[in-house]
Amino acid sequence: MVKNLASIQPETQFTQPIALRFAKFAQSLHFEDIPASVRDRAKYLILDAVGIAFASRHYPFSGKILTGLLDAAGTGTASVIGFQEKLPLRDAVIMNGALIHGLDYDDTHLRSVVHPTASSLSTALGLSEQCGVDGSELLTTYVIAMESIIRIGMAAMGGLHKRGYHPTGVCAHFSSALAAGRLLGLDVKELASAQAFAGSTAAASMEFVEEGGWNKRLHPGWGGAAGITAAYLAKNGFVGPTWPYEGRYGLYKSHLHDDEEHVDYECLTAGLGDVWECLDTAVKPFPSCHFTHALADSALELKRSRSIELESIQKILVQMPEIAVNLIAEPSANKLKPASDYDAKFSAQFIVAACLHRGKFGLSELTDDVLSDEAILKLASKVEYEIDPQTGYPDYYSGGVIITTKDGIEHVHYERVNRGAGERALSEAEISSKFFDNALLEIPRDRAESIRDVVLELDKKPAREFASNLTSA
Structure with missing residues (x-):
């Protein structure tokens, strides 16, 4: 160097x-x-x-x-x-x-x-x-x-x-x-x-x-x-x-x-x-700060694979790279109760709690009613963090979640490579699926399919035609 x-x-x-x-x-x-x-x-x-x-x-x-x-x-x-x-x-x-x-x-x-x-x-x-x-x-x-x-x-x-x-x-x-x-x-x-x-x-x-x-x-x-x-x-x-x-x-x-x-x-x-x-x-699988993604997938995997009653959770410990702390974990007051959807995108506490409560994390988890959901906010208050001792940063944004239940049992999941990166890169089919999920919020399916085709053939058309095809006109 x-x-x-x-x-x-x-x-x-x-x-x-x-x-x-x-x-x-x-x-x-x-x-x-x-x-x-x-x-x-x-x-x-x-x-x-x-x-x-x-x-x-x-x-x-x-x-x-x-x-x-x-x-x-x-x-x-x-x-x-x-x-x-x-x-x-x-x-x-x-x-x-x-x-x-x-x-x-x-x-x-x-x-x-x-x-x-x-x-x-x-x-x-x-x-x-x-x-x-x-x-x-x-x-x-x-x-x-x-x-x-x-x-x-x-x-x-x-x-x-x-x-x-x-x-x-x-x-x-x-x-x-x-x-x-x-x-x-x-x-x-x-x-x-x-x-x-x-x-x-x-x-x-x-x-x-x-x-x-x-x-x-x-x-x-x-x-x-x-x-x-x-x-x-x-x-x-x-x-x-x-x-x-x-x-x-x-x-x-x-x-x-x-x-x-x-x-x-x-x-x-x-x-x-x-x-x-x-x-x-x-390419991101979640609409949030990239440092939260391994945590979200860890929480979702624990919800999917373990029969954990949310009421039985004593503590949730999340592990993250040191560089991520001031982005997604501190100041804790802001992260525990996000003031806006954009605030929530940078809250490890809220995102992990939302994943455990709702079993997914997408744009629908960033609406006002979800941001104010008392059950999610209560769960978020149980989230603590530590510096990940085995982080793959900067090559990967590794992270893990450790859930301790009231009976003292620890439930652990760790994501060495965050989904979307490296060998876990999203496939072309997965990127296309994400494109349709997003585009269909505003335009019909046939219009979205036309735009997909235009993008994938963009090197064969004039730039002005390409740009015009992306508008709503």
């Missing part, structure tokens, strides 16, 4: 700036260079995201964001997934990013702790539609954004979360600048400058976890809009600094401070174009 110590100037450690290496990748990648397995995986990740976007239309936050954006800048020409209204380009990117990410049901790359598709698709979709490219170029741009956002997140090695930053929101600025620059035909130097501008705007606070605020929903699309702005500025001659990642005031030093010595700079571009990180992107 290459470490950039604070006392050493970047040019003494790196023969070529990381931004320049990313720029060369973004400019030179051809559709034919992408292995068929990566293209196919990308299409199913996009299918998952589109289904979630349609489901988000079912919830109040989507209408409030749309109304706010229309109030600020009016209508435009860029398509919004699931809506008839069109918005100005950057507002459409913000909106689509929020629709994909707003239910916290979108994909995650575990080692980077980023949700890569939300910003990658919203940026590639919006600008591909405006530029009038074909679907294969849209897909290529999406893959460029995916590979870069994942690697930028991986290099931080969990440090962004520790410092109170949402990695998706931070890293999306850079990857979106690369995607936008690719579509605008920037040269290598301009692509490098675009990343540098994005570095000046890359911030995304985790304060939302304290009281269930909605701002996290905006982070991916906001990064996308910033990246597009950066690319247009670079296209028109605006010049940025050379070392936006590894420089004295670059991303990792400015955001991580003392933790910067743990940054893995080598992974940013090692194997770029040969090793495809998007293949390791996990």
Whole structure:
């Protein structure tokens, strides 16, 4: 692992700036260079995201964001997934990013702790539609954004979360600048400058976890809009600094401070174009923070396999990676009685209790009547946590549940690999099933089937036709 110590100037450690290496990748990648397995995986990740976007239309936050954006800048020409209204380009990117990410049901790359598709698709979709490219170029741009956002997140090695930053929101600025620059035909130097501008705007606070605020929903699309702005500025001659990642005031030093010595700079571009990180992107089986998934499956397995009367439960102990504690277990007062559906998505206590009480955890477990169910809240009050001594983090988000009944018997289940990740990745059939479950909340079956077919054939159609097919028009 290459470490950039604070006392050493970047040019003494790196023969070529990381931004320049990313720029060369973004400019030179051809559709034919992408292995068929990566293209196919990308299409199913996009299918998952589109289904979630349609489901988000079912919830109040989507209408409030749309109304706010229309109030600020009016209508435009860029398509919004699931809506008839069109918005100005950057507002459409913000909106689509929020629709994909707003239910916290979108994909995650575990080692980077980023949700890569939300910003990658919203940026590639919006600008591909405006530029009038074909679907294969849209897909290529999406893959460029995916590979870069994942690697930028991986290099931080969990440090962004520790410092109170949402990695998706931070890293999306850079990857979106690369995607936008690719579509605008920037040269290598301009692509490098675009990343540098994005570095000046890359911030995304985790304060939302304290009281269930909605701002996290905006982070991916906001990064996308910033990246597009950066690319247009670079296209028109605006010049940025050379070392936006590894420089004295670059991303990792400015955001991580003392933790910067743990940054893995080598992974940013090692194997770029040969090793495809998007293949390791996990599709979520539950609409909640990914760190809760092993706990949910553990609770569901105990309910399925053991005859445990809920009234007989004395204590529930959940095991999680240390990095997850301040996301899904603390502050305990907020987690024991979530103030909103979004709060509940980040509560290990509530999710485990809901799984034990209802035998499932989906969008229907996040309604107001379930959030206020006294039986679930009483069960949640019995949930305690500990740091998982055998965690597979960062490769997997392992976790387990130990239920102790009043007779002193312990019932244990542990998930070494969380479902959806690694060797337990959801199959194409399972992703399709999830797509239909989400899309059918808002559209009829025949329309959903048509959209599925359009997504899986997106590289064979013009981007404008693809974008138009995703709207409600």
